[in-house]
Amino acid sequence: MTKPLIEVKGLYKVFGSQPQKVLPRVKQGQSKDQILAETGHTVGLKEIDLHINKGEIFVIMGLSGSGKSTLIRHFNRLIEPSEGEIWVDGTDVMKLSQGQLQEFRRHKMSMVFQRFGLLPHRNVLDNVAYGLEIQGIEKAHRQKVAGEWLETVGLNGYAAQYPSQLSGGQQQRVGLARALATDAEILLMDEAFSALDPLIRSEMQDQLIELQSSLHKTIIFITHDLDEALRLGDRIAILKDGALVQQGTPDEILLHPADDYVEAFVKDVNRARALTVETVMKPPVSRITAETLGEALSQMKRLKDDYAYHVTEEGYQGVLTQEGLEQVNKSLHQQEISEEVYEDVPVVSPDTPIEQIVGDTIESDYSLPVVDDDGNLKGLVAAENVAEVFAEPESSDIEPTEAANEEEPEPKAS
Amino acid sequence: MADNSWLTSFPKMERGELAAIRKTLDGAYRQFSRDYGESIEAFFEPLLSFLVWFERLLLATPWWIVLAAVAALVYAASRSWKLCVGSIVSLLLIGYLGMWDDTMRTLSIITVCTLLAIVLGIPIGIAMARSNRTQSIVTPMLDIMQTMPAFVYLIPVVMLLGIGKIPGLIAVVIYAIPPVIRLTNLGIRLVDREVLEAATAFGANPRQRLLGVQLPLAMPTIMAGINQTIMMALSMVVIASMIGVKGLGQPVLKSITNQYFTLGLLNGLAIVALAIIFDRVSQAYAKRTQAHLGGLQHD
Numbered sequence: 001m002t003k004p005l006i007e008v009k010g011l012y013k014v015f016g017s018q019p020q021k022v023l024p025r026v027k028q029g030q031s032k033d034q035i036l037a038e039t040g041h042t043v044g045l046k047e048i049d050l051h052i053n054k055g056e057i058f059v060i061m062g063l064s065g066s067g068k069s070t071l072i073r074h075f076n077r078l079i080e081p082s083e084g085e086i087w088v089d090g091t092d093v094m095k096l097s098q099g100q101l102q103e104f105r106r107h108k109m110s111m112v113f114q115r116f117g118l119l120p121h122r123n124v125l126d127n128v129a130y131g132l133e134i135q136g137i138e139k140a141h142r143q144k145v146a147g148e149w150l151e152t153v154g155l156n157g158y159a160a161q162y163p164s165q166l167s168g169g170q171q172q173r174v175g176l177a178r179a180l181a182t183d184a185e186i187l188l189m190d191e192a193f194s195a196l197d198p199l200i201r202s203e204m205q206d207q208l209i210e211l212q213s214s215l216h217k218t219i220i221f222i223t224h225d226l227d228e229a230l231r232l233g234d235r236i237a238i239l240k241d242g243a244l245v246q247q248g249t250p251d252e253i254l255l256h257p258a259d260d261y262v263e264a265f266v267k268d269v270n271r272a273r274a275l276t277v278e279t280v281m282k283p284p285v286s287r288i289t290a291e292t293l294g295e296a297l298s299q300m301k302r303l304k305d306d307y308a309y310h311v312t313e314e315g316y317q318g319v320l321t322q323e324g325l326e327q328v329n330k331s332l333h334q335q336e337i338s339e340e341v342y343e344d345v346p347v348v349s350p351d352t353p354i355e356q357i358v359g360d361t362i363e364s365d366y367s368l369p370v371v372d373d374d375g376n377l378k379g380l381v382a383a384e385n386v387a388e389v390f391a392e393p394e395s396s397d398i399e400p401t402e403a404a405n406e407e408e409p410e411p412k413a414s
Numbered sequence: 415m416a417d418n419s420w421l422t423s424f425p426k427m428e429r430g431e432l433a434a435i436r437k438t439l440d441g442a443y444r445q446f447s448r449d450y451g452e453s454i455e456a457f458f459e460p461l462l463s464f465l466v467w468f469e470r471l472l473l474a475t476p477w478w479i480v481l482a483a484v485a486a487l488v489y490a491a492s493r494s495w496k497l498c499v500g501s502i503v504s505l506l507l508i509g510y511l512g513m514w515d516d517t518m519r520t521l522s523i524i525t526v527c528t529l530l531a532i533v534l535g536i537p538i539g540i541a542m543a544r545s546n547r548t549q550s551i552v553t554p555m556l557d558i559m560q561t562m563p564a565f566v567y568l569i570p571v572v573m574l575l576g577i578g579k580i581p582g583l584i585a586v587v588i589y590a591i592p593p594v595i596r597l598t599n600l601g602i603r604l605v606d607r608e609v610l611e612a613a614t615a616f617g618a619n620p621r622q623r624l625l626g627v628q629l630p631l632a633m634p635t636i637m638a639g640i641n642q643t644i645m646m647a648l649s650m651v652v653i654a655s656m657i658g659v660k661g662l663g664q665p666v667l668k669s670i671t672n673q674y675f676t677l678g679l680l681n682g683l684a685i686v687a688l689a690i691i692f693d694r695v696s697q698a699y700a701k702r703t704q705a706h707l708g709g710l711q712h713d
Contacts, residue, residue, distance in 0.1 A: 076615055078611060078614060078615060102617045102618075102619055103617065104617070105614070105615060105616060105617035106616065106617030107617075109615075110615070110616065111612065111615040111616070113608050113611070113612055114608075115608050116608075117606075117608040117609050117611065117612030118609070118612075119609060119612075119613075119626075119627065119630075119631075120609075120631070121630045121631065121633075121704075130613075130616060131616040131617075133626075134613075134616050134617050134618050134622055135617070178616075182616065188615075
């Protein structure tokens with residue numbers, strides 16, 4: 001296993017006048033409320049251990065007050081921890097001197113803020129160039145670089161405008177361009193899209209995903225919105241009262257919530273949108289690998305189903321039914337299987353959201369074949385598999401029809 | 415005289431004791447001014463020569479050149495023809511009514527006082543914004559400076575430096591500096607935390623934060639402070655004239671003692687005219703440069 005890019009070990013943060021005195025109480029496991037009542041200190045973070053790999057989008061999620069904004073500010077030491085270590089690419093961030101820390105912030109990490117944090121007295125171009133200016137890069141060069149990033153985020157022609165003349169979404173694009181312009185390896189995004197209205201927010205999410213596919217940055221993204229977390233995150237960490245509750249991939253979080261807190265989050269999520277076909281598909285059992293119609297029919301008779309999926313060396317071909325094969329004239333049995341005998345069944349891709357295939361699974365008489373980009377048959381998905389998604393997370397064994405009626409896949413505004 | 419006389423009259427210090435305290439303090443201060451008066455005077459020497467040079471410059475320059483220079487400055491700062499014409503007309507009137515030289519003297523001392531107040535006040539304001547302790551020390555001092563009657567702090571200044579331009583300048587600066595200090599402090603403290611945090615996150619050092627973020631964003635507030643400082647400096651002109659500062663204040667003082675109503679009114683109006691010009695020009699300048707949500711435009 002490769003070494004993670006960022007490692008956080010045993011991180012604690014207590015806010016107040018004498019955090020070191022209160023720290024033992026936190027370690028003993030006293031609750032946040034109790035410590036606040038008895039000592040007047042607020043527990044920000046307790047026992048955080050994280051590792052973040054190069055090139056992934058790591059989402060830290062929690063409600064307000066869960067310590068997520070505190071946590072993200074530890075990565076570049078905008079907040080000093082009470083105890084713990086932070087390693088970034090082999091550097092112990094806690095051991096950096098002020099000067100080294102400034103260099104580290106200039107080149108290693110950049111940040112996007114919830115309320116944009118743009119400089120109101122500078123135009124858009126100079127805002128984007130700000131990080132480069134701090135690095136001491138000369139004007140002509142930094143403005144050229146800034147202009148390119150402005151184009152990348154789709155704000156061509158806005159260079160001479162001032163932040164107050166732009167909409168929220170545009171301002172955050174400026175913030176994003178500013179963060180990208182320094183070419184830092186790590187991007188910290190503190191509720192970057194939370195202040196935007198839903199439509200703009202999903203637009204920005206798309207843009208981030210698109211940018212990430214070409215830039216391969218390591219992104220730490222903070223959000224309180226699980227839908228957003230599931231959409232962006234390669235891995236998600238959930239914080240509650242300053243402690244990590246669960247870490248894992250979006251599917252793990254959705255399908256196996258660690259406790260009631262996570263479950264409460266997950267409950268409101270439109271799981272059909274968040275989960276992909278891959279997570280519910282079943283292995284393909286009824287496969288026919290024959291080349292001629294006659295062989296196909298004989299293979300079919302050995303199967304328990306009366307239909308099967310035809311797969312050759314070139315990958316998935318189509319659905320064959322026993323009835324269909326029997327109708328074919330015996331004289332043709334030596335011939336190769338041709339287009340006409342295949343049933344008309346839609347093919348789905350493993351990373352399609354379940355929401356999009358609900359209709360097809362219900363209308364089709366057969367399980368839908370799941371075929372990847374290379375044409376390989378990866379699995380099958382039927383209406384009952386889809387229905388499991390709509391059931392309560394812990395009770396996937398109840399009747400599918402009942403569960404499907406119980407919960408409509410309506411996205412709830414959180 | 416019963417024992418409980420303290421019930422009817424306030425128990426006070428013996429007359430003799432009080433006099434002794436006064437005598438000791440006065441003596442000590444007098445001794446101090448005898449010992450250090452000259453070196454303190456020497457310290458202010460460069461300032462005095464600058465003040466004298468500037469005053470002579472304004473007086474020696476032909477009036478129409480001064481007028482043209484003022485008009486150019488007003489236009490450069492405010493970009494308003496109306497303001498420019500208004501300033502010229504009021505200065506022409508002042509000159510026609512025989513107050514040109516006094517006005518130039520007042521103009522020179524106000525300009526120097528304001529510059530001095532800005533040069534001293536902004537760094538003090540920055541220091542206050544940086545540390546709560548500094549703020550808690552400086553704030554009561556500012557309160558005293560603003561509420562203590564100007565005559566009271568004229569006394570030690572005069573004892574130390576005699577009468578003349580420098581004591582006048584010190585008195586005016588003491589009186590006029592608090593707004594610029596207070597509002598610099600306030601302006602910096604009000605800078606959006608997230609903007610400052612963004613600068614820090616991009617690796618800005620303290621100097622880059624101050625010059626690139628804090629001061630530009632605090633500028634509207636600081637400009638308001640400077641404006642107030644100028645107004646207060648002008649209002650001190652008459653009091654400063656009591657310790658020998660020449661200018662529009664002296665004729666006002668003369669008219670109080672001799673009951674020359676018209677002389678007082680005209681000179682008073684000249685002060686008002688100067689005040690209005692300073693105020694409108696500095697405000698128009700601030701407004702123009704802060705067109706984009708408060709701050710300086712780089713061009």
